[in-house]
Every structure is written in C-alpha cells, then in structure tokens.
Amino acid sequence: MTENPPLNVVRAHPLCAETPPSALTLPQTPAASVYVRSNFPTPTLGASHRVDVRGAVQNAREFAVAEFADWPQHELLVTMECAGNWRLGMEPVPEGEPWSWGAVSTTRWRGVRLADVLAQVGVQPDVVEVVAIGADSGPRDDASEPGAVTFARALPLDVAMHPDTLLATHMDGLPLTPDHGAPLRLVVPGWYGMASVKWVAALELVTTPFTGYFQRQRYVYRTSNGVEPVTRARVKSFVVSPAPSEGCGTDVLLRGWAWSGHAPVAEVCVQVGDGPWLTATLAPPASDYAWTEFTLSLSLPKGAITVRTRARDAAGNVQPERAEWNDLGYGNNAIRSFTLHVAD
Numbered sequence: 001m002t003e004n005p006p007l008n009v010v011r012a013h014p015l016c017a018e019t020p021p022s023a024l025t026l027p028q029t030p031a032a033s034v035y036v037r038s039n040f041p042t043p044t045l046g047a048s049h050r051v052d053v054r055g056a057v058q059n060a061r062e063f064a065v066a067e068f069a070d071w072p073q074h075e076l077l078v079t080m081e082c083a084g085n086w087r088l089g090m091e092p093v094p095e096g097e098p099w100s101w102g103a104v105s106t107t108r109w110r111g112v113r114l115a116d117v118l119a120q121v122g123v124q125p126d127v128v129e130v131v132a133i134g135a136d137s138g139p140r141d142d143a144s145e146p147g148a149v150t151f152a153r154a155l156p157l158d159v160a161m162h163p164d165t166l167l168a169t170h171m172d173g174l175p176l177t178p179d180h181g182a183p184l185r186l187v188v189p190g191w192y193g194m195a196s197v198k199w200v201a202a203l204e205l206v207t208t209p210f211t212g213y214f215q216r217q218r219y220v221y222r223t224s225n226g227v228e229p230v231t232r233a234r235v236k237s238f239v240v241s242p243a244p245s246e247g248c249g250t251d252v253l254l255r256g257w258a259w260s261g262h263a264p265v266a267e268v269c270v271q272v273g274d275g276p277w278l279t280a281t282l283a284p285p286a287s288d289y290a291w292t293e294f295t296l297s298l299s300l301p302k303g304a305i306t307v308r309t310r311a312r313d314a315a316g317n318v319q320p321e322r323a324e325w326n327d328l329g330y331g332n333n334a335i336r337s338f339t340l341h342v343a344d
C-alpha cells in the first residue's frame with residue numbers, strides 16, 4: 001500500500017497544494033497536511049524579522065516578531081478555506097488554480113491579537129481599514145500592468161480590532177513553517193483565506209479604502225452584474241466518510257463537515273437518490289470557528305447511489321443548487337453531489 005501524501009500538489013511553484021481526502025476525515029488537520037495557497041515564491045524571513053506599523057497612527061513603530069512571545073497569547077481552532085476551493089466544480093471552469101475539494105483545513109493557531117498591536121501605536125479616529133502587506137511579490141497573473149505587485153489585503157477596522165483576529169506565530173504549538181507564513185501571519189477567522197495575509201512585513205492604517213491589486217482585481221466576485229468583494233466564507237458541507245472511492249456496505253454512518261463564516265451551522269440535510277431530505281445530527285463544534293461534524297445512519301440500496309448534503313447556517317444562508325458563476329471562480333458552495341458504490 002502506498003502512504004497517503006501529506007498534500008496533493010496543484011501547482012509546485014509557487015506552492016498550491018490541497019489537504020488530501022484522508023486528512024479531511026480528521027477534526028483537526030495535521031500540520032503537514034494543511035493546504036497551502038501562495039501567489040508568489042515563499043520569502044525567507046529570519047528570526048530577527050520586524051513588522052513596520054505605520055500610516056494613520058499616533059506613534060508609528062516597528063515590532064520585532066520575537067517580542068510578541070512576551071505578550072498575552074491567544075489560541076484558536078479555525079477552519080480556513082480558500083475562496084477558490086471547488087473551482088473545478090463550476091461550469092465552465094473559470095481561470096485560476098484548479099482546486100478540487102481540499103483547499104480547506106482546520107488548524108490551531110496561536111499568536112497575539114492584532115488589536116493589541118494597534119493599541120500600542122494608537123489608531124487615529126479617521127482610520128477605515130488596516131492593510132496587511134506581505135513580504136512576497138511577483139507579476140500580476142492578468143499581466144494588467146508590468147512589474148511586480150506585493151501581496152497586500154485590507155481589513156475593515158472593526159474586523160481588525162476583533163479580539164479573535166490574530167497575528168499568529170504558531171500552528172499546532174510549533175513556529176509557523178515557511179509556506180504558512182513564518183514568522184508572522186494574520187488569521188482572520190470566518191473569512192476566506194485570502195484575508196489571512198502570510199509573511200506580514202507591514203501594517204498600514206489608512207483613511208480611504210485600499211485599492212490594491214489583490215483587493216480590487218483579485219478576490220472579487222466579478223459577474224455581469226458587477227463586482228463584489230470576497231469576504232466571509234459561504235456556508236458549505238461535504239461528506240468525508242464513507243469515501244466515495246472506497247465503496248461501502250448497505251448500513252453506513254455518513255459523516256462530514258459543515259461550516260459558514262457568517263453564523264453557526266444550524267442544520268445539515270442529506271438526500272439519497274431522489275429521496276426526501278433527511279436531517280443529520282450535528283455535534284457541537286470544537287470552537288466558534290471550527291467546522292461542525294454531522295452524522296446520519298443510513299440503510300442504502302445496493303448499487304451506485306447519489307448522495308447530496310445541504311447545510312444552513314443560523315443567519316439563514318443555505319447552500320444553493322448552483323453557486324453564481326463568476327469570472328475568477330470564487331465561493332463555489334453549491335450542494336455537492338457524489339456517488340457511493342454500495343455492496344454487501
């Protein structure tokens with residue numbers, strides 16, 4: 001038997017790699033199997049790395065990342081999903097990394113509160129956003145302008161000030177690995193992954209909305225109706241057991257995960273073939289930001305059976321039959337349909 005690889009590589013350079021199905025069965029993703037999405041080559045930042053905090057602040061200054069070890073620490077279990085996850089399920093498949101189902105992981109992050117850093121510099125009253133600027137750069141993938149662009153994303157001030165928005169130094173109790181943003185990254189629970197800027201080099205407080213490439217040209221829902229920013233993760237669910245490829249017996253315990261960046265998961269329903277939608281049992285999530293486990297015991301007929309799952313969150317968001325198609329293929333949270341091969 002071959003070992004499961006820790007990651008399924010979608011593109012090697014810069015690294016884009018999915019959490020493999022075997023790791024998606026686990027409540028917490030092993031660190032080596034946490035998906036990676038990098039737009040540019042991984043920058044090498046030493047232990048003496050400093051973050052420049054500037055812009056509309058009372059006292060602009062640099063912080064040595066090492067100094068954060070002495071600050072109050074916060075740890076959170078967070079399900080993070082790339083906005084491009086399941087792009088392959090859109091028809092026609094939009095441009096961008098061809099992600100299947102594995103650009104999602106659930107990880108324990110530890111670090112300091114972004115709000116604690118902002119309190120140290122003093123936020124001026126007219127600040128609207130905090131721009132996190134990465135240390136990575138490269139060409140725009142639409143070649144709209146020549147030259148390099150830096151990965152940078154703005155957060156509304158209220159999200160930046162939220163006590164669960166972290167500047168993380170650790171994953172799973174260990175210092176961040178280079179591909180996950182060492183030595184310092186943002187973690188914005190509930191938001192699609194692009195908000196969680198890796199390799200933070202600077203934080204700039206701005207008094208007018210940021211219009212950078214990764215804010216206005218990328219990570220936007222662009223349709224014939226206009227352009228909307230990509231923000232929180234849409235409600236989604238999927239089955240992890242039994243695995244579609246494995247085959248199963250007639251009596252199964254269906255098990256999977258559901259999450260939403262808008263509100264707690266309120267309900268997951270399962271449909272077998274053309275049958276009625278059945279309500280699954282929800283387990284309490286391990287944290288406010290971690291996915292919710294659902295289970296349902298089923299007696300299935302033999303043969304190839306189609307199974308679908310549909311989650312609803314407490315804000316009333318429900319997975320659609322089809323997600324609205326958009327140029328860049330973000331936010332595909334359509335109901336997933338898969339086939340189980342049922343034998344004795």
Ligand SMILES: Nc1nc2c(c(=O)[nH]1)N[C@H]1C(S)=C(S)[C@@H](COP(=O)(O)O)O[C@H]1N2
Nearest residue numbers: 035036037038039082134151193194197198
């Ligand atoms: N500096 C920087 N931060 C970044 C990115 C990037 O390319 N550069 N990619 C973003 C995207 S699109 C996602 S989905 C997450 C992925 O984080 P991970 O690679 O640790 O899973 O990082 C985000 N932060």
Ligand SMILES: [Mo]
Nearest residue numbers: 082083193194
């Ligand atoms: Mo992403």
